[in-house]
Amino acid sequence: MSNFLSEVKDITRIERTAMHSHIQGLGLDDFLEPRNVSQGMVGQKSARKAAGLIVRLIKQGKIAGRGILIAGQPGTGKTALAMAMSHELGEQTPFTSISGSELFSLEMSKTEAMTQAIRKSIGVRVKEMAEVLEGEVVEIRIERPESLEGVRKGKITLKTTDMDSMYEIGNKMMDQLSELGISSGDVISIQKAGGKVTKLGRSYSRSKDYDINTSNINFVECPSGELQKTKEVVHMISIHDMDVINSYSRGFEKLFLGNTGEIKQEIREKINEQVLLWREEGKADIIPGVLFIDETHMLDIETFSYLNRALEDDLSPILIMASNRGITRIRGTNYKSPHGIPIDLLDRLLIIATKPYEYEDIKHILKIRAEEEDVEIDEEALEMLTNIGVETSLRYAIQLIITSDLVSKKRKGTKVKLNDVRRVYTLFVDVKRSSQFLKEYQKQFMFFENNETEEKEKKEKEDENSILIEDLN
Numbered sequence: 422m423s424n425f426l427s428e429v430k431d432i433t434r435i436e437r438t439a440m441h442s443h444i445q446g447l448g449l450d451d452f453l454e455p456r457n458v459s460q461g462m463v464g465q466k467s468a469r470k471a472a473g474l475i476v477r478l479i480k481q482g483k484i485a486g487r488g489i490l491i492a493g494q495p496g497t498g499k500t501a502l503a504m505a506m507s508h509e510l511g512e513q514t515p516f517t518s519i520s521g522s523e524l525f526s527l528e529m530s531k532t533e534a535m536t537q538a539i540r541k542s543i544g545v546r547v548k549e550m551a552e553v554l555e556g557e558v559v560e561i562r563i564e565r566p567e568s569l570e571g572v573r574k575g576k577i578t579l580k581t582t583d584m585d586s587m588y589e590i591g592n593k594m595m596d597q598l599s600e601l602g603i604s605s606g607d608v609i610s611i612q613k614a615g616g617k618v619t620k621l622g623r624s625y626s627r628s629k630d631y632d633i634n635t636s637n638i639n640f641v642e643c644p645s646g647e648l649q650k651t652k653e654v655v656h657m658i659s660i661h662d663m664d665v666i667n668s669y670s671r672g673f674e675k676l677f678l679g680n681t682g683e684i685k686q687e688i689r690e691k692i693n694e695q696v697l698l699w700r701e702e703g704k705a706d707i708i709p710g711v712l713f714i715d716e717t718h719m720l721d722i723e724t725f726s727y728l729n730r731a732l733e734d735d736l737s738p739i740l741i742m743a744s745n746r747g748i749t750r751i752r753g754t755n756y757k758s759p760h761g762i763p764i765d766l767l768d769r770l771l772i773i774a775t776k777p778y779e780y781e782d783i784k785h786i787l788k789i790r791a792e793e794e795d796v797e798i799d800e801e802a803l804e805m806l807t808n809i810g811v812e813t814s815l816r817y818a819i820q821l822i823i824t825s826d827l828v829s830k831k832r833k834g835t836k837v838k839l840n841d842v843r844r845v846y847t848l849f850v851d852v853k854r855s856s857q858f859l860k861e862y863q864k865q866f867m868f869f870e871n872n873e874t875e876e877k878e879k880k881e882k883e884d885e886n887s888i889l890i891e892d893l894n
């Protein structure tokens with residue numbers, strides 16, 4: 422994920438992100454028409470087209486104070502769609518992803534956690550004049566220490582068309598240069614405060630080394646005049662990061678550790694004032710990003726009202742929620758509503774529906790996932806996995822890819838074969854078989870109580886959840 426997306430901290434999120442690592446975008450053409458399979462996305466065409474339209478509106482700044490609900494049965498790609506939208510929006514648009522249940526597990530009140538998530542999703546692009554060194558790299562010389570305890574020493578020589586100069590560089594700078602793959606002939610810019618290096622391109626004087634028609638290298642002129650210049654530079658920061666940095670004397674450290682605690686309201690008000698002032702003075706732009714909330718049914722009435730109000734604020738992100746529930750109880754009340762979302766909030770949401778997949782789509786998704794996980798799979802085995810996906814769930818079938826590969830490797834095979842899939846299908850049960858098993862052996866499990874009320878409650882719950890999204894439309 423891009424560095425402006427919120428840091429992935431917990432295990433579930435790492436798993437969820439890895440589940441979607443094959444997705445690079447919505448796979449649409451210039452007219453927002455979905456290609457059948459593109460950028461890792463398969464089928465689900467009308468939802469992808471609708472998502473593309475929303476991305477366009479967000480980019481044009483035309484959709485502030487609105488929310489989007491992606492609704493559909495489990496495993497129909499709601500999270501995948503949200504991830505694809507985040508890729509389409511690019512690094513310059515903040516995108517924060519949380520799941521409803523997280524709000525209740527942090528060491529802070531749920532409204533504080535929600536406020537932080539909202540403020541992480543609003544970016545401030547600050548422009549300022551800064552001192553930079555800008556020139557073509559003549560030489561980078563790094564002296565390796567003779568012993569392990571020794572320190573590396575480095576020097577870089579830069580030139581313009583009018584002058585050249587040699588500078589000593591520290592460890593951090595050496596690392597940056599090697600990470601960016603900077604070598605002589607590159608034109609670079611170094612910010613004097615902080616030492617951030619940016620590669621501007623390759624000097625034209627080196628163009629003879631390449632076949633210009635076949636390479637896509639960005640050639641630039643060697644700068645002229647002084648090496649040291651004053652230039653406009655742009656920084657991106659979220660208003661939550663600004664809150665944290667201004668709340669503690671070692672705010673950066675807090676941000677890095679992710680242990681930000683509750684932020685005082687006065688600090689937030691000051692930051693809002695400051696940011697709005699910068700905007701007025703033309704020093705900064707406010708970039709409303711996206712707050713994605715998965716498992717929306719986990720939110721309660723209090724959080725929903727809070728969200729409803731937050732959407733009306735001057736500084737509000739675009740809210741994208743995902744729900745796989747039908748008509749269900751709104752947490753914290755005895756009322757039922759579609760997706761468990763209060764009607765007044767639902768009323769301001771644009772709803773994108775995802776539909777269950779057909780055989781061919783499931784097969785394609787499984788094929789892409791197998792490639793992503795570096796697993797070679799036989800056609801027959803893929804067909805078997807697809808049938809399993811159709812009969813059970815896409816998620817379950819995806820889980821069987823890596824496990825079948827382990828079984829195949831154990832027998833020293835190079836490709837997953839039909840029998841490997843059969844084997845893992847018998848080793849790991851899907852939800853249907855697992856419930857069947859529980860029904861047969863329930864008396865032997867702990868906490869089993871088979872009284873009438875419990876049965877009644879269970880039945881009610883099943884009825885609620887069996888009302889599918891299609892029935893609502």
Ligand SMILES: Nc1ncnc2c1ncn2[C@@H]1O[C@H](COP(=O)(O)OP(=O)(O)OP(=O)(O)O)[C@@H](O)[C@H]1O
Nearest residue numbers: 440441461462463465495496497498499500501745
């Ligand atoms: N259209 C698609 N193209 C490519 N991959 C997809 C598509 N739809 C789903 N997937 C993949 O299938 C898996 C399950 O989908 P996902 O988690 O997005 O479903 P979901 O609707 O969010 O489910 P839930 O309601 O259970 O949260 C993920 O690995 C996802 O990346």
